[in-house]
Amino acid sequence: MATGGVCPAVELTTTVTVNVAGAVTLTLAVTADQTVFCAGGGTNINIANSEVGVDYQLLNNADDSPLSTVFAGTGATLIIPTGTLTTTTDVAVLASNVSCAAKLNTITTLTVNPSPDLSLAVSTLSPTICFGASTAIQVANAEVGVSYQLRNNIDNSTIGAAVVGAGSTLSLPTGGLTTSTTFNVFASLGSCSGQLVSVVSVTVLPSGDPLCAPVNNCATVVITPVETPATCGALLPDGKVFFDINPVEPVVNIIGVRIDINGPIARTQLNNPEFVDLPVGNYTFTIAYGDDTTPACIKTGFFDILPSGTPDPVDFAIATTAYNCIETDGSINLTGIIGSANTDFTYTVLLNGDDVQTGTITTDQAASGLFVISGLPLGTYRVQLTQNQTAVNTCVGVIASAFREAIISEPAFGCGLYVPNIFTPNGDGSNDSFEIRNLPANAKLVVTNRWGKQVFSSNNYQNDWNGNDAIDGVYFYQLQVDGEKYTGWVEIMRGN
Numbered sequence: 499m500a501t502g503g504v505c506p507a508v509e510l511t512t513t514v515t516v517n518v519a520g521a522v523t524l525t526l527a528v529t530a531d532q533t534v535f536c537a538g539g540g541t542n543i544n545i546a547n548s549e550v551g552v553d554y555q556l557l558n559n560a561d562d563s564p565l566s567t568v569f570a571g572t573g574a575t576l577i578i579p580t581g582t583l584t585t586t587t588d589v590a591v592l593a594s595n596v597s598c599a600a601k602l603n604t605i606t607t608l609t610v611n612p613s614p615d616l617s618l619a620v621s622t623l624s625p626t627i628c629f630g631a632s633t634a635i636q637v638a639n640a641e642v643g644v645s646y647q648l649r650n651n652i653d654n655s656t657i658g659a660a661v662v663g664a665g666s667t668l669s670l671p672t673g674g675l676t677t678s679t680t681f682n683v684f685a686s687l688g689s690c691s692g693q694l695v696s697v698v699s700v701t702v703l704p705s706g707d708p709l710c711a712p713v714n715n716c717a718t719v720v721i722t723p724v725e726t727p728a729t730c731g732a733l734l735p736d737g738k739v740f741f742d743i744n745p746v747e748p749v750v751n752i753i754g755v756r757i758d759i760n761g762p763i764a765r766t767q768l769n770n771p772e773f774v775d776l777p778v779g780n781y782t783f784t785i786a787y788g789d790d791t792t793p794a795c796i797k798t799g800f801f802d803i804l805p806s807g808t809p810d811p812v813d814f815a816i817a818t819t820a821y822n823c824i825e826t827d828g829s830i831n832l833t834g835i836i837g838s839a840n841t842d843f844t845y846t847v848l849l850n851g852d853d854v855q856t857g858t859i860t861t862d863q864a865a866s867g868l869f870v871i872s873g874l875p876l877g878t879y880r881v882q883l884t885q886n887q888t889a890v891n892t893c894v895g896v897i898a899s900a901f902r903e904a905i906i907s908e909p910a911f912g913c914g915l916y917v918p919n920i921f922t923p924n925g926d927g928s929n930d931s932f933e934i935r936n937l938p939a940n941a942k943l944v945v946t947n948r949w950g951k952q953v954f955s956s957n958n959y960q961n962d963w964n965g966n967d968a969i970d971g972v973y974f975y976q977l978q979v980d981g982e983k984y985t986g987w988v989e990i991m992r993g994n
Contacts, residue, residue, distance in 0.1 A: 588608075621636050724740045
């Protein structure tokens, strides 16, 4: 009703509706999947019986900053993720509808434990070391109280003991290495841990590499392994080896003598030349003088622990190695093969540690004095000759063996076609024919004198032209090999 002035009262016809929203329930149960976790992690907040028409959002109760987006109630339990948290946080839940907003009564405390920094830089003190030497893996700015464990990146096997950080660069020793290795570092702080992102590799140079040449009188050191056989049939292995080192201390600044053996078992000893409790087998050894990082001298070699039923010794020699440029393969000649007279031998040819050829040498072949292993490319080989003497020895499973090295390289004059410009067919057995080195089959050769008269020709030259009746002087040749034509001159000089 409206009145005013002299006008009569009038009833207004507009109706105003006021909607009052229902109250938000603030007593809903609030729980967390986890209340304790590591920095960088998170959890879920669960709101039981969330109301339809009500929106829910997670807040940091300290400053009401949002921790999540807004989620609509469903009438059932509502799950809201906290996102990543780095510090302990009191989490509140803001509930709101079109007209009301308030925090639920329950405040949830999430305890966030500190985590190691996994982004720390990892490096190696020496990225390239000599065979048998060691280095250190370094962690920059290692955190105080964090434990760091060095591991092999292939299988995460641990190396050495864990070291606790002190806020500075931390060093983790690798121990003696015989193969190139990639390392990682595992960091732990209380219940929180993880692998540092960076990994680092160390290259191990092979034994005998020029960069690892012995220094400071190392060449004068003589090392003789003295083996004691293992008792045949013993329950526990009892073989021994004593390294007779002469001189015991070479003329270098000695910190220590480290001896590594590898075979059926691997073992390392410092300043102790005797290894005990060794099983039967073939072993390699590396002896390093000096500290682990920069040994002053490195010596390597082999030894065998034989069973007490000692087999007949096996031995052989490398007579010659040759490379056939035409067939592009090399061969190794084995001579002086000795062993048991009643058992065949097995030979194994190794290149860079890989078995490239294995075969049998019969006792008759061994007795002939020469056995040729062929079909080998250029390279440095290790040849092993073994003989299973079980049938002729009182100790079951006796295997005797010997090792030798052989190098197959190109001839001194190389593998290219080489045509001489003189030969001397005087019958003295030296340079009596026109010999073209590395000449393949079916080579065609035509020789003429200076007036163009043909004096020799062959469609399959066999390096057999000895000048025939041609007088001393200069002659001209045309050589056709695999579609290529070569021309030049050659002089006959008999000297008589």
